[in-house]
Amino acid sequence: MVTITDVAKKAGVGVSTVSKVLNNYEHVSDKTKAKVMAAVEELNYVPNSIASALSSKQSRRVGVVFFINNQRQTIDEINMQYLFGALNTAKELRLELVTVFSPNLENMTSHELERHFLSLRLNALVIYGLHKEEKSFLELIDQEKFPTVIVDAPIYGEKASYVMVDHQKAQYDIVCEMIDQHENIESFLYLAGRRDGFVTDLRLQGAVDASVDRGVKINAQYANFSETEANQITLKYAEHESMVVAASDLMAIGSVNALKELDIFRPVCGFDGITLLGYIDYRILTVRQNFFDLSRHAIQEVDRLLSGEVGREVLMNYEIQTISYDDIIN
Amino acid sequence: MVTITDVAKKAGVGVSTVSKVLNNYEHVSDKTKAKVMAAVEELNYVPNSIASALSSKQSRRVGVVFFINNQRQTIDEINMQYLFGALNTAKELRLELVTVFSPNLENMTSHELERHFLSLRLNALVIYGLHKEEKSFLELIDQEKFPTVIVDAPIYGEKASYVMVDHQKAQYDIVCEMIDQHENIESFLYLAGRRDGFVTDLRLQGAVDASVDRGVKINAQYANFSETEANQITLKYAEHESMVVAASDLMAIGSVNALKELDIFRPVCGFDGITLLGYIDYRILTVRQNFFDLSRHAIQEVDRLLSGEVGREVLMNYEIQTISYDDIIN
DNA sequence: TTGTACGCGTTATCAA
C-alpha cells in the first residue's frame, strides 16, 4: 500500500506539504504542487479515508433509512427513486451514504438505535417513510443526537428538517379539480391511508377542506394504503357516492377494480404518480411527485444541517396529471 | 466521546485488556471480563470502527454495484429485492455494504474504477445486472484486483464467483411446458433480451434446445428487454406463429398488449416472476426467481471470497408458475 | 512557503 509518506519521499517534500496540496490549502507554490501531483500519479496514490477520518476527527457519513415492509411490493419504484436521488446528490456533495432498511432495526429502543448508528459512525440521518408508531425513532429525533432530515413527515427543530410536498394543498387541489371536471358530484368516498401515517392526516385535512369549500359531502374511510382494503371499502360504499378519491395510487387501483366488479362508473383519482398507473386501462388523475428530486433536496438539506445550520421546512412542487400506458412505454 | 482508554480507567485495567475482552480473545479471566463489560455499559461505550480499521489494517467493506438506467422503471422490484437481501445478509455476516449505482460510474476506465473503489476503501464487490458492453468492469474483474461476485453473468475465476439460476435450463423447461400444455404448437416467436446481455445468450440457447427437442420451429428476435419493442415485434410476426415466448415478463406484457390489438389469441410466457404480472388480466406462465435469496447467496459468497477461498459457480433454484392478481393483493 | 512532530482510537506484540 502506497502512503502519503511514499508520495512525500518521491516528490522530495514533507508529508504535510503533500497533505496541503491534496486538500487544496493555500500558500503552496505551483512548483511544489506540480511535483506532488506528479508523484501521486506515478505511484497511483489513493488517500486513505480511514486514516483521514480518524485524524481529522470528522467524517461525512450519512445514514439513509428506509421504512419498508419485507414483502415484495409494486411500489418499490418510489424507494428506488429516493435512493437513486440520494446517491446521486451524495456523490456531488462528497457525502458517504450508508443504506439502512427498517426491518434490520426492528424492536430497538431509541437508545439501542443510537448505539447502532454510533457504531456505524453516522454523523446524520435521512429518514424515508417514517410513521407515528415508530416511537424509538421519534424519540431519537427528539433527542437531537443526530442531525436528521425527515422525508414526508412534518417534524423539524434545531437539528431536524423535513422535506415534502404540501400534501394538504395537493389533496385539496386534486379534489377540487375532480369536482370541477365532472358534473353532478354531490359526495365522494375518501380512501385515507393508515391512521399512523403522518401524511395521512395532512391529505385527509386537504380533502375535508375541499369538501367544505365546494359543498360536497365526504365519506372518509381508512384503507391503510392497501389495495385490498380499498377494494373492499369501495365495494361497500361506492354505490352511494358519486366519486372516489384515494390517498394513494395503489388504493385507487384497488378501487377501480372494485368498481368494475360492481359494474358502475365513478371517477377515481389517486396520489403519487407511480408508473403502475399506466398499466391500468382506466384514466386516473393523480398528484405526481418527483421522488428523485425530493430525495436530492433531502440530501442537500442534510448537508446544510451538517455544516451547522438550523433545521427548517422544505416544501416541494407537485403536478396534477394522468399517467397513461403511452407515457410509460417510451 | 468516550474511548477505550476511558473504559480501561473505569474498569481499572489496561487498554489492551479491554480490547481483548471486546474482541473475544482467549486467556481473559471471567472476573476482568465482567469488570470491563460493566464499565462499557456504564459509560455507554461504542467502539470506534474507524480507528479499529486503521489499526488492524483490515475492514470488511463490500461495494454492491447496481447497473440501472436512470429512468423510472416498474421493474425496480428486482433491484429492491436484491438490495434488501444483500443488506439483510450483510448484517448477519458483519459486512459493511456500500451501495453504488452505475450512472454515477459512467465513462470510467477500469483504472479509474479501481481508484474510485480504492478511495471508497472497498475490499470486495458484488455486481448486479452487468452486461457485455461494460468493458471497464469486465477488465477490472479480469485483473482480479478485488474479490468479486457477479449476479447473473457466468464469469468466475480465482477471485470471482457468480450466482444465478440456470437460465438455459429454466428457459428450456418453460418452453417445453408451454408446448405440452397447449395443443398444436408448431412454431413460436421468441422475444430475446438485449444482444449484450449475458443471460440473453443462455436463455436463447435454452429456447433453441427446446425447439430442437420438441420439433417445434423457433423465430427468435431481439426485443432488448423492452416492452415497446416486444409489442412491435409481436405485431409483425405473431400471426404466423402459434405461441410467444418472452425472455422477460415486461416483454411478455408488451406482447400480450400487441396480441389484443391484433385480436388474436396466442399463449404467452415470460421470465422472472415480477409482481406486475398480477396486474395484467391475462394468465402468463413465468420462471419465478427468488431475488431476495439470490442476493443473500451472493453476499455469503463474497464473504467466502473475503476469507480467502477460491471463486466458484453457484446455481439457484427457480419455479415455473403463474402470478395472478390474487397472489399479489394479499 | 515548507517540514517536524504529535495526536486521533484502536490492535497487536511482547515482556512481565
Added chain:
DNA sequence: TTGATAACGCGTACAA
C-alpha cells in the same frame, strides 16, 4: 493472564 507501547496513515500546530 495482564499491561505498556509501538504501529496504522493522515491532519495540523508550530517551528523553521
